[in-house]
Amino acid sequence: MTQEKKAFTLLINDQEMQVSTVPHSRLLDVLRDLNFMSVKQGCGTGDCGVCTVLLDGKPVRSCMTRVEQAVGHAVTTLEGIQQDGKMHPLQEAFVVTGAIQCGFCTPAQILTAKAFLDENPDPAEDEIREAISGVLCRCTAYVRVVEGIQRAAAVMRGESVPPVEHIAKLLPEDVSQIDLPEDFLRVDGGTAPIPPLVYTPEEMTGMKVVGKPIVKSDAPKLAKGRPVFAGDLKMDGMLHGVLMTSPHAHARIKSIDTSKAEALPGVHAVLTYKNVDRVKHCSGGQSPPKPLPYDQVVLDDKLRFVGDRVAVVAAESVEIANEAIRLIDLEYEVLPAVVDAEEAMMDGAPVIHDEDDTEGIYDAEHNIVHHIEKEIGDVDGAFAEADHVFEGTYRTPKQQHAHLEPHVTMTWWDEDDRLVIRSSTQVPFHIRRMVAPLVGLPVQRIRVYKPRLGGGFGNKQEMTLEDMCSLLTIHTGRPVLMEYTRKQVFTSSRSRHPNVVKCRVAVKDGKVTATDIYTIGDTGAHGTQGLTVQMAGGLRGLTLYNSANARYVTDVVYTNKPPSAAFRGYGAMQVQFGVEVLMEEAAEALGVDVVDFKRAHWIRKGDPMRMAVALGEGREGFAQSLESGDYGQLMDIGMQATDYKNKHASYREQTGTIRKGIGFSVTMHGSGVAGLDMAAATIKLNDGGFFNLAMGAVDCGTGSDTILAQIAGEVLGVPAEDFVVCASDTDHTPFDKGAYASSTTYISGNAVRKAAVKVAGQIKEHAAAMLGMDDPDAFVLEDRKAVAPDGQFVTFAEVAMSSLHQMNQHQIIASASHMSYHCPPPLAAQFAEVEVDTETGQVTVERMLMVVDCGRVINPITAGGQAEGGMSQAWGFALCEDMVYDQSGKQLNTRLGPYHIMKSNEAPSLDAIFVENDEPHGPLGAKSVGEMVTDGGAPAIVSAIYNATGVWARELPVYPEMLWRLVNEK
């Protein structure tokens, strides 16, 4: 029943405003209806804090505050803290310190910090962490947020502050002589933010734009809370789409009657499997041909997990749509469900995909989607001859991305009757291609673009809302906005594949002679990306130590849980956890030093990556070798920075209840998918001498728009700010596969570099003609000028003026694309220091330090942000993040609070050291960094727990109770 509206008078940002709304409305909705779009919805349950505003100067969660509670009080939103159009010191500090990645939490962080600093102008660091602990951030791990608040506090106290810089050092030939800044030794512990440290070999110095810690180009608008996210747009006549989800893990719809829902005033469409075409597809945003099976349809009469799609409604408001959903008459035939992957493979288990129109399931009777066996050398022979065989079974959790911006899509018909999809997607071009057959439109009648993304981490590589939202617009003719609730992000979107990883190594004469890995990947109700995730995991896991005799067998298995799909780390996190822990277990059992043992086996520069051909992503791969990077260098630096050897030896001797531990892992990832990923870019010179950079690459908050402009700027001799970046829009930018597979810096960066080289050639040619010279190649581009060998020059503004208006008139513009058969692995040594309470099993991580080789570091602050955020997600994977299900398949922790991602007051010190290498295939020597930084955290933490307690935690997350049992059993 629709409630009567009432008038309220609110004081918002010092202005009195009249509001007409229903009693008890959430202040969050009232403020957003008034276009205060800096106020974000992240959960609606008071867990995440991104809706925080100030009430009489105190932070409150606007999702938990009723409009009546705001009457008579002063409400402040981020829009209200600027003075005379000038950013508040907190906004300025967040911009320059790199405290903003996706920026979805930023308005709430800034307001909370403002309230705190107003009361406590000179706080200690731990007080800051406590003060902001109610506002979650999934991207930054809070390192730069704390730094930003410290900086703003200093400014507000009238102190001068130095420029924000990383620490740059020359890399000596012999890293045993490394000159480590004292902060990096963390002698007194603590979590004070320290800048990223970059070691550069002499021969790699001399860059002018690349390697500089310039501010992310989107940071100012994010700091101001501008309406830049998918849910921030409103249109006349806009309807709200709401998804009805399955309450059962496995059921068939026996009957469904939507007539009462359709008759409800304000309802414009109700879609079910009965009125939507059954087109088989796969929701993963990947380049075609995607591996079979295509086991999904938009809406089905069979439901395979709690949260599966039942119906979708378009109505005048979310409330009316929800009322319509309550009016749908449904009868379910509830079927037996299976939620454990190993049980799902057994004879007699419920068959999840028994439909007859899905092709390509390996063994539907046993719910096995894919079964892969790959082997090189003679694995059985090596095991038969081994002196020792070590084996272990390792289990990893169903981790959720927990990006703070839920999935949001808006669709409408444009004036040319083309369907526009504005979506929080990592893959606009894939979405365009995938949606077309599902909605019955040719691809050319669809435009997809993404605004700013509030984080993605792989979850937005899937088509989640775009197909349903498009169909609602097609059925109603109206703009439609759809947004998952936080509960639906958990129950209806995607997660990481839980894995069972069974590893064996054969050792003869102290050397590992064979590695044998079997994994079971739980893909949930659909196989999307199951094959590629498991194959990528096998490749990374087996390449670390690169056995000449190696076998990888994997089963990808359906269960009645939400589909697993892409998540930062993409299989590598799971398999490397097993491999790294088993290698340390083997060293311990052999009584040899674990560093020496791993050092004797890890892959070295020049080595072929032996499994690269057998384990492509979903198909045969390409021959690869490691052409840059050195684990020895990374380990040696990391050991000095952590005093690893001394601590490791002394901690082994501990007794007592509270014990320290230190551990490490080595890790690797890839850079793009070899032979498949393609990206393109266009650069255009404009009047005035500035450039447009149009590209399909998607910035999810990582800073890719900025670092790609830095690459172009380095080539063209201009600062990154001279580029107006447009990315990504299927109508207005060239193709890019999207943001996934650690491909943006490497693949998109190479496309940008090539386009810049072409534009540079055109500028030189025109400049030479302007100066009457005949050797354009002799010109140098620097400081926005084309400079001839004799010192004469023309500015880019003059080149633009001449080429566009005066002489040999033409547009200086170039496009380029890039695909690579090389997939250079970035490498890292990850260290962790813990404290374990053996009476409770509680593990407290005190420090994580990552020493990273990502080739050339394009921007030290954004790269450091990736490392810090990646380690925080690895921390959660290791210690607390898991989607927990009961036997019926119902998830028990569908709120961010109980699910538990890292808060600011529980974050350890998170430090990053970069060791630059010149990757021959990378743009200006760069490799990827975004995913590898998550891969090594869990084994390093488990290694440290072993150092503290002498027990191996082979199952993640390491819950206190589980560790307590292990310690007590020992």
Ligand code: FES
């Ligand atoms: Fe905090 Fe993305 S920057 S959630």
